[in-house]
Amino acid sequence: MTGLPVADRAAVRRAARDLLARDRRAVATVLVLHSAAAVAGLAAPWLLGRIVDEVAAGAGVAAVDLLALAIGGCVLAQGLLARYAQYAGHRFGERAVARLREEFVSRALDLSVSVVERAGTGELATRSSVDVTTVGTTVRDVVPVIVIASAQLTLLFGAIFLLHPLLGLVALTGLPSIFAVTRWYLRRATPAYLAEGAATAELTEALTTTAEGARTVETLRLDADRIAYGTQRIGRVWTARRATLALRSVFFPVVEASYALPIAAVLLIGGFFLTRGVVTLGEVVAAALYLQQAVDPLDRLLQWVEQAQRGFASFARVLGVGRQSEPDVVPVTPATIGIPQARGTAATPSGQPLVVRGARFSYADGHDVLHGIDLEVRSGERLAIVGPSGAGKSTLARLLAGIDAPREGVVSLGGRPITDLDPAERRRRIALVTQEHHVFIGSLRDNLAFAAPGASDEQMRSALVAVGADWYADLPDGLDTQLGDGARELAAADAQQLALARLVLADPDTLILDEATAALDPTTARRTERALAAVVAGRTVIAIAHRLNTAHDADRVAVIEDGRITELGSHDDLVRADGAYAALWRSWHAGDSDGHQGRARTRK
Numbered sequence: 369m370t371g372l373p374v375a376d377r378a379a380v381r382r383a384a385r386d387l388l389a390r391d392r393r394a395v396a397t398v399l400v401l402h403s404a405a406a407v408a409g410l411a412a413p414w415l416l417g418r419i420v421d422e423v424a425a426g427a428g429v430a431a432v433d434l435l436a437l438a439i440g441g442c443v444l445a446q447g448l449l450a451r452y453a454q455y456a457g458h459r460f461g462e463r464a465v466a467r468l469r470e471e472f473v474s475r476a477l478d479l480s481v482s483v484v485e486r487a488g489t490g491e492l493a494t495r496s497s498v499d500v501t502t503v504g505t506t507v508r509d510v511v512p513v514i515v516i517a518s519a520q521l522t523l524l525f526g527a528i529f530l531l532h533p534l535l536g537l538v539a540l541t542g543l544p545s546i547f548a549v550t551r552w553y554l555r556r557a558t559p560a561y562l563a564e565g566a567a568t569a570e571l572t573e574a575l576t577t578t579a580e581g582a583r584t585v586e587t588l589r590l591d592a593d594r595i596a597y598g599t600q601r602i603g604r605v606w607t608a609r610r611a612t613l614a615l616r617s618v619f620f621p622v623v624e625a626s627y628a629l630p631i632a633a634v635l636l637i638g639g640f641f642l643t644r645g646v647v648t649l650g651e652v653v654a655a656a657l658y659l660q661q662a663v664d665p666l667d668r669l670l671q672w673v674e675q676a677q678r679g680f681a682s683f684a685r686v687l688g689v690g691r692q693s694e695p696d697v698v699p700v701t702p703a704t705i706g707i708p709q710a711r712g713t714a715a716t717p718s719g720q721p722l723v724v725r726g727a728r729f730s731y732a733d734g735h736d737v738l739h740g741i742d743l744e745v746r747s748g749e750r751l752a753i754v755g756p757s758g759a760g761k762s763t764l765a766r767l768l769a770g771i772d773a774p775r776e777g778v779v780s781l782g783g784r785p786i787t788d789l790d791p792a793e794r795r796r797r798i799a800l801v802t803q804e805h806h807v808f809i810g811s812l813r814d815n816l817a818f819a820a821p822g823a824s825d826e827q828m829r830s831a832l833v834a835v836g837a838d839w840y841a842d843l844p845d846g847l848d849t850q851l852g853d854g855a856r857e858l859a860a861a862d863a864q865q866l867a868l869a870r871l872v873l874a875d876p877d878t879l880i881l882d883e884a885t886a887a888l889d890p891t892t893a894r895r896t897e898r899a900l901a902a903v904v905a906g907r908t909v910i911a912i913a914h915r916l917n918t919a920h921d922a923d924r925v926a927v928i929e930d931g932r933i934t935e936l937g938s939h940d941d942l943v944r945a946d947g948a949y950a951a952l953w954r955s956w957h958a959g960d961s962d963g964h965q966g967r968a969r970t971r972k
């Protein structure tokens with residue numbers, strides 16, 4: 369299984385910039401409001417410093433009252449500005465998250481089936497749930513906190529420099545140790561906390577299984593074993609927790625000391641400058657208060673920086689979806705293997721043959737399951753593919769539909785390799801119908817509209833009639849009937865017919881039916897096949913047939929055995945040739961006349 373790709377750091381940075389650029393006004397508003405709030409916050413310590421200086425200079429109560437009133441005004445302004453800044457920040461965050469989710473869904477829907485299969489649905493599910501949520505939390509909650517805290521810190525330290533550059537330099541003494549210890553901690557924290565989580569999960573699992581299997585433990589006298597097992601797990605948790613505790617016991621004391629250090633330094637060195645008349649008492653007091661104020665944003669910044677790192681990693685995984693949406697295209701051109709090349713890049717006109725030349729294919733395990741298939745399906749032809757189970761029929765169907773690309777050789781439509789066709793165009797031209805169908809939660813109309821968004825109710829009804837979906841007549845609300853979990857659930861056969869009706873609406877040139885009617889009981893299947901036969905007139909149809917009547921009605925039959933086409937011709941020719949197909953036919957026919965339809969695919 370190959371996981372989905374992950375975007376590199378440059379791509380994540382670009383996407384983050386793009387996210388901000390698309391809502392420039394909102395971002396500017398948030399920044400301006402937060403900066404204004406931070407500036408209002410700066411005024412209070414400065415005014416307090418002024419009070420100290422005024423009192424030292426012998427100023428009266430009136431002057432102090434005025435300054436105190438100004439402090440009150442600033443605190444009020446800061447509160448109001450911060451409130452609106454947060455409101456604007458969250459609105460921006462919600463919009464950005466909504467946009468991210470929409471884009472993620474559209475990229476995920478564009479993924480080709482083979483990419484999702486290779487990656488595993490769990491991988492996509494994790495990215496669409498855990499990762500998208502982590503990015504959402506980061507954008508909505510963490511980024512604003514980091515932006516605000518950074519702005520506040522810049523302004524606070526800037527203000528100390530403005531008070532006096534020497535005080536500014538002294539104020540910076542705590543930063544190097546904070547920076548160094550944070551780097552040290554972050555590098556070790558993620559793996560350590562992951563290990564702690566895993567060890568705790570193992571311990572929980574050990575304890576619950578022992579409790580659940582208490583009777584078995586007692587009967588088999590496994591007490592000592594289980595106790596030893598549990599003790600070993602407790603030992604692992606203990607070791608893991610000691611490791612995280614060791615990290616915290618370095619990180620927090622260093623950070624706490626780094627907060628106190630510059631305040632002490634400003635008071636000490638500021639006091640020295642004061643005695644030399646370089647700074648005033650008010651300036652020293654204001655600088656110390658600014659540093660005290662800086663503790664809160666610094667704390668928030670450190671607290672969220674780890675979450676921001678996690679958000680960055682999740683963003684890379686979210687952006688990775690869709691970076692490799694198509695099957696690997698094999699570097700073989702039709703010209704190199706003698707297929708006439710279509711001119712230009714215009715859509716391939718219908719009526720063109722679907723040609724397979726020298727196709728070899730292997731799944732992830734590396735051994736070939738198709739060994740050089742050559743096949744030309746003429747436009748409008750009905751070709752049946754039969755063969756024993758595991759012979760490679762479904763694999764060939766996937767190649768013909770362009771879901772997978774051959775490892776060697778080429779599959780082309782009208783002279784163009786189908787993996788070169790635009791995916792949407794390819795899906796419109798060639799449809800693969802398998803036994804797996806999904807009924808989406810929604811109305812019957814919604815379920816049909818996926819295939820043809822512009823289809824009228826009348827067209828939808830005729831599509832249902834065409835595939836023999838008699839159950840439609842019993843639906844209480846017709847096309848508005850709600851389907852899916854919790855509403856009306858369709859039986860497997862009905863869901864199959866719904867899928868066929870979608871196909872009628874999608875109107876592709878070429879239909880590849882991979883045991884499409886297999887889930888239907890024989891009577892329904894025959895009825896559906898008849899209905900389908902009427903619908904498919906004029907189209908190229910490739911049917912993987914396990915009921916040999918499909919092969920009997922086809923123009924030609926291809927027999928696949930062990931990844932090779934061993935017979936190809938009309939039903940009559942192949943029966944006359946008395947080979948593998950003739951044997952299958954005789955055996956199936958005998959089964960059919962007994963009233964038990966044989967399944968050609970199961971006979972080797």
Ligand SMILES: Nc1ncnc2c1ncn2[C@@H]1O[C@H](COP(=O)(O)OP(=O)(O)OP(=O)(O)O)[C@@H](O)[C@H]1O
Nearest residue numbers: 731732737755756757758759760761762763764969
């Ligand atoms: N996803 C997969 N990964 C690895 N091997 C696979 C995969 N799908 C099919 N195969 C193998 O490829 C070979 C051809 O399988 P395929 O499903 O194409 O045969 P089939 O003729 O359609 O069989 P059936 O009639 O039972 O569906 C088999 O050996 C099968 O085990």
